[in-house]
Amino acid sequence: MSNFSIGKLAERAGVAIDTVRYYERNGLLPPAGRLASGYRRYGEAELKRLRFIRRAKSLGFSLEDIRTLLELSAERNVAKVKRAAQLKLADIDARIAELERVGAGLRKLIRACPGHGRAEACPILNALTDEELY
Amino acid sequence: MSNFSIGKLAERAGVAIDTVRYYERNGLLPPAGRLASGYRRYGEAELKRLRFIRRAKSLGFSLEDIRTLLELSAERNVAKVKRAAQLKLADIDARIAELERVGAGLRKLIRACPGHGRAEACPILNALTDEELY
DNA sequence: CTAAAGTCTGGACCATGGTCCATAGTCAAT
DNA sequence: ATTGACTATGGACCATGGTCCAGACTTTAG
Numbered sequence: 001m002s003n004f005s006i007g008k009l010a011e012r013a014g015v016a017i018d019t020v021r022y023y024e025r026n027g028l029l030p031p032a033g034r035l036a037s038g039y040r041r042y043g044e045a046e047l048k049r050l051r052f053i054r055r056a057k058s059l060g061f062s063l064e065d066i067r068t069l070l071e072l073s074a075e076r077n078v079a080k081v082k083r084a085a086q087l088k089l090a091d092i093d094a095r096i097a098e099l100e101r102v103g104a105g106l107r108k109l110i111r112a113c114p115g116h117g118r119a120e121a122c123p124i125l126n127a128l129t130d131e132e133l134y
Numbered sequence: 135m136s137n138f139s140i141g142k143l144a145e146r147a148g149v150a151i152d153t154v155r156y157y158e159r160n161g162l163l164p165p166a167g168r169l170a171s172g173y174r175r176y177g178e179a180e181l182k183r184l185r186f187i188r189r190a191k192s193l194g195f196s197l198e199d200i201r202t203l204l205e206l207s208a209e210r211n212v213a214k215v216k217r218a219a220q221l222k223l224a225d226i227d228a229r230i231a232e233l234e235r236v237g238a239g240l241r242k243l244i245r246a247c248p249g250h251g252r253a254e255a256c257p258i259l260n261a262l263t264d265e266e267l268y
Numbered sequence: 269c270t271a272a273a274g275t276c277t278g279g280a281c282c283a284t285g286g287t288c289c290a291t292a293g294t295c296a297a298t
Numbered sequence: 299a300t301t302g303a304c305t306a307t308g309g310a311c312c313a314t315g316g317t318c319c320a321g322a323c324t325t326t327a328g
Contacts, residue, residue: 005295007304017305018287026285037294038306052262059262060236063285069262076253085244085258092237096230102194103226110219119210124219128186128193128203139325141274151275152317160315171324173275197315274325281318288311295304 002043006032009042013050020050028053028067060092140166143176147184154184161201162187194226 010017023029029049032040049070056066065088072080112123119125144151157163163183166174183204190200199222206214246257253259 005304016287019285021306022286035294039294040305048263055262058236059240060233073253073259073262078247078251078253078256078259079249081256081258082244082247082249085240085247089237089240089244092233092240096233096237099194099226099230099233102192103223103230106193106219106223106226110216110223113212113216113219115213115216117212119207119212122212122215124215125207125212128189128207129182139274150317153315155276156316169324171275172277173324270328272325272327274323276323277321279319282316284314286312289309291307293304293306295302297302298300 004042006040006042009047009050012047013054015050015054023050023053023063026063026067028063028070059088061088138176140174140176143181143184146181148188149184157184157187157197160197162197162204193222195222 004012006017006020010020013020020029024032029046032042032046035041052070052073053063053066056069057063061069065084069081069084072084109124109127114121138146140151140154144154147154154163158166163180166176166180169175186204186207187197187200190203191197195203199218203215203218206218243258243261248255
């Protein structure tokens with residue numbers, strides 16, 4: 001335990017080998033220790049970190065966000081971590097609001113469209129052709 | 135009128151010149167008519183089409199979607215246009231649901247985080263470090 | 269007529285988050 | 299020892315939706 005190859009690491013973290021190297025290149029994982037052959041060696045710390053990245057990603061954080069989050073985590077700066085989470089949440093809420101705005105517009109057009117008949121009577125086509133939407 | 139340059143077209147449609155050429159290359163605009171010099175010439179039809187594209191984009195359609203929409207519009211196929219709109223709406227609704235799921239998870243963590251104190255007591259860091267989120 | 273502004277082309281480049289490839293070297297099992 | 303599986307590297311490539319550039323040519327205003 002605590003000394004395994006990139007293949008095992010990737011497998012245990014549930015990511016592709018290329019992704020591990022990609023994360024290393026992009027500063028999400030520290031440069032791995034190497035065997036005399038040049039093969040990377042990993043321990044539990046890297047596995048944890050990789051899982052952290054995976055989870056943060058599933059919470060909607062970008063890799064850039066995650067780099068920041070990892071720094072804050074290393075600093076054990078709870079206040080900044082909370083702040084970063086709040087910012088991300090605000091970002092998610094804004095995206096939801098925008099999608100809801102767009103969805104509402106589309107829903108209205110769909111409701112008004114009979115689904116048959118002359119193209120001139122199709123509110124969807126008319127909206128795309130004639131109206132200033134915003 | 136009805137005979138203007140790419141610059142005027144772009145200006146009147148509210149897009150960049152490069153975007154017009156990009157759309158032409160990618161089949162969203164038909165190949166433009168040319169002057170003897172090779173300069174593109176446009177009329178009202180192209181302006182309308184470009185505005186159609188802009189509006190469809192603001193309704194959340196991708197350029198690929200819009201290519202389809204333009205074909206359906208040319209066919210005057212109201213039924214298919216309505217169906218395309220419904221599919222896009224379903225897509226938007228799914229994206230909203232996913233963002234809400236993620237937002238709810240984040241909100242819960244933020245609420246539980248005191249914002250100070252030991253890193254071990256930060257639910258956000260703990261979630262990223264320990265839990266299987268999904 | 270001249271100078272400035274506009275347009276042409278092909279191709280490079282941006283961000284995002286990877287994936288895939290060839291070539292070469294290494295490790296593990298039999 | 300050999301074979302098959304694994305890993306190394308740099309760089310190309312994917313989608314998306316453009317943006318920007320150089321170098322050459324054209325149009326327009328004064």
